[in-house]
Amino acid sequence: MTLDQKFATMANPFIQRSYMADKITPRATDYSQWYIDIVLNAKLADYSPVKGSMVIRPRGYAIWERIQAEMDRRFKETGHENAYFPLLIPMSFLQKEADHVKGFKPELAVVTHAGGEELEEPYCIRPTSETIIWAMYKNWIQSWRDLPLLYNQWANVMRWEKRTRLFLRTSEFLWQEGHTAHETQKEAEEEALRMVEVYRDVVERHLCVPVLMGMKSEAEKFAGAVHTLSIEAMMQDKKALQAGTSHYLGQNFAKAFDVQFQNREGKLEHVYATSWGTSTRLVGAVIMTHSDDKGLVLPPSLAVDQVVIVPILRNDSKVAVIAHAEGLLATLKAAGVRARLDSDDSQSPGWKFAEWEMRGVPVRVEVGPKDMAAGHVMFARRDTGEKFTVPAGEIGTKAVEVLEAIQKNLFERAKKFRDDNTHVITNYDDMKAFFGLAGEDAAGTANAKGGFADALWCGDAVCETRLKAETKATIRCLPHDRQEGIHGSCALCGAPARHRAVFARAY
RNA sequence: CGGGCUGUAGCGCAGUGGCUAGCGCGCUUGGUUCGGGACCAAGAGAUCGGUGGUUCAAAUCCACUCAGCCCGACCA
Numbered sequence: 210m211t212l213d214q215k216f217a218t219m220a221n222p223f224i225q226r227s228y229m230a231d232k233i234t235p236r237a238t239d240y241s242q243w244y245i246d247i248v249l250n251a252k253l254a255d256y257s258p259v260k261g262s263m264v265i266r267p268r269g270y271a272i273w274e275r276i277q278a279e280m281d282r283r284f285k286e287t288g289h290e291n292a293y294f295p296l297l298i299p300m301s302f303l304q305k306e307a308d309h310v311k312g313f314k315p316e317l318a319v320v321t322h323a324g325g326e327e328l329e330e331p332y333c334i335r336p337t338s339e340t341i342i343w344a345m346y347k348n349w350i351q352s353w354r355d356l357p358l359l360y361n362q363w364a365n366v367m368r369w370e371k372r373t374r375l376f377l378r379t380s381e382f383l384w385q386e387g388h389t390a391h392e393t394q395k396e397a398e399e400e401a402l403r404m405v406e407v408y409r410d411v412v413e414r415h416l417c418v419p420v421l422m423g424m425k426s427e428a429e430k431f432a433g434a435v436h437t438l439s440i441e442a443m444m445q446d447k448k449a450l451q452a453g454t455s456h457y458l459g460q461n462f463a464k465a466f467d468v469q470f471q472n473r474e475g476k477l478e479h480v481y482a483t484s485w486g487t488s489t490r491l492v493g494a495v496i497m498t499h500s501d502d503k504g505l506v507l508p509p510s511l512a513v514d515q516v517v518i519v520p521i522l523r524n525d526s527k528v529a530v531i532a533h534a535e536g537l538l539a540t541l542k543a544a545g546v547r548a549r550l551d552s553d554d555s556q557s558p559g560w561k562f563a564e565w566e567m568r569g570v571p572v573r574v575e576v577g578p579k580d581m582a583a584g585h586v587m588f589a590r591r592d593t594g595e596k597f598t599v600p601a602g603e604i605g606t607k608a609v610e611v612l613e614a615i616q617k618n619l620f621e622r623a624k625k626f627r628d629d630n631t632h633v634i635t636n637y638d639d640m641k642a643f644f645g646l647a648g649e650d651a652a653g654t655a656n657a658k659g660g661f662a663d664a665l666w667c668g669d670a671v672c673e674t675r676l677k678a679e680t681k682a683t684i685r686c687l688p689h690d691r692q693e694g695i696h697g698s699c700a701l702c703g704a705p706a707r708h709r710a711v712f713a714r715a716y
Numbered sequence: 717c718g719g720g721c722u723g724u725a726g727c728g729c730a731g732u733g734g735c736u737a738g739c740g741c742g743c744u745u746g747g748u749u750c751g752g753g754a755c756c757a758a759g760a761g762a763u764c765g766g767u768g769g770u771u772c773a774a775a776u777c778c779a780c781u782c783a784g785c786c787c788g789a790c791c792a
Contacts, residue, residue, distance in 0.1 A: 232753095245785090256784080312791095316790090368792080370790090371790075372789090377792085382792075452792090454792070521750065523749085523750065524750085558753095562753080579751075
């Protein structure tokens with residue numbers, strides 16, 4: 210968006226001036242443009258020559274690597290092993306599970322030629338790997354002693370998308386998919402729950418994004434699953450974002466691929482399965498949850514650079530200040546902080562302040578001749594904008610302390626935002642008013658109506674479909690910890706309620 | 717797949733038939749600066765998305781075409 214276009218959409222002429230130098234469209238003006246501006250200006254990703262596919266740049270990839278590291282550690286702690294399966298999947302494999310192929314058909318990219326010849330049987334590029342993995346599990350599982358089989362794969366997948374959004378929805382994306390096989394239904398269901406809890410832990414603890422965990426409705430579950438569990442987050446425009454899913458697959462894939470084992474009683478039985486995944490979409494979730502009109506805001510635990518030192522360089526003191534700053538850098542690193550020193554003297558301090566803020570570095574340390582003389586440094590927090598002095602000798606311990614405070618504050622701030630925008634709704638009129646009638650908020654601004662509607666539901670898909678048609682809101686999940694003692698009537702049709710559901714517009 | 721917008725230097729744009737295609741930012745070199753997006757000077761950088769047509773002459777007019785983004789329906 211050009212400055213002129215930006216100005217054209219701004220109502221208040223006084224706001225215009227303060228954003229003259231800005232590269233980021235304010236959230237209140239255009240939320241989706243704001244998000245794009247952040248991703249591009251913070252150099253997290255870029256559009257690629259391939260339609261619908263993005264390039265993840267180092268600063269963006271580093272966030273993914275940190276998420277990956279946390280996830281991977283927990284997968285291994287819970288007994289899983291990593292493996293790798295082929296990118297190309299024979300089309301006939303997908304067709305073995307009826308619901309599954311139906312669910313993915315429109316999104317498949319198909320390879321028909323290779324080696325200069327048309328292939329006997331086309332391959333599709335994996336949209337997910339259940340089918341090829343189950344084709345192999347058939348060979349690997351014979352006895353209850355082979356179970357459970359707990360594999361995970363880090364891979365790219367492709368789901369052709371008509372409309373894409375950086376990180377949130379691209380045709381090719383990176384993810385992790387766990388595929389497990391178990392002796393019993395109970396064990397498999399426990400696994401699905403265990404892994405969604407792993408997701409919740411990583412997302413809340415490291416991404417500082419509060420989530421609701423619960424079961425998907427029939428309409429929203431994964432194609433081929435018996436049931437789907439998900440974690441759902443609220444973005445700053447009050448829309449929901451699914452941040453991870455875990456499926457109990459029952460015996461559907463075992464039957465489709467004829468994977469039987471001899472159980473402890475010596476009888477043949479189909480195995481019980483799960484699959485679970487999180488993707489680079491999580492990077493989008495972090496960006497959208499915490500960032501502001503100045504740019505990216507990152508939780509310290511995901512930030513490539515947790516602290517940046519910006520020295521104030523004057524000709525008469527440049528050498529001394531840089532030497533001092535290098536000492537501070539060493540102290541920070543010794544304290545276990547990921548720190549960098551920006552001693553480039555071709556940019557002014559003010560430029561650097563704005564630049565590092567845009568890139569989301571959680572703490573900036575300013576140090577100039579005056580600070581040196583006074584024996585302190587200036588700290589600036591990215592999350593609150595707060596500035597304060599710290600004795601130079603305490604820079605390491607103080608940095609650790611402030612980073613922890615930021616990590617905590619980001620989660621709490623996001624949780625408060627979500628809770629403030631979650632409302633109990635008891636009847637259809639209120640529901641429609643809550644989400645606004647379809648088309649009413651075409652601008653899609655952050656001030657749009659909506660949020661999470663906490664409501665009772667009869668369980669009938671008809672109610673769900675009607676609401677979706679009229680308000681675009683869908684059931685995000687049936688929160689796992691709120692299904693006890695349901696009594697009352699469905700907020701949509703008035704029939705006796707069977708579930709408590711959270712409704713929202715979603716990404 | 718519908719609706720809208722846009723393709724001219726790395727980015728953002730100006731240029732509605734005329735001779736050497738401009739401006740801002742960024743980039744390079746040198747110098748002065750430096751506590752919230754500094755300044756001066758000198759440079760480099762474009763076969764104007766593509767193809768065909770009209771014309772003495774096309775970035776500009778016409779036709780076709782390709783691509784991208786945004787908004788909507790579908791999806792992690």
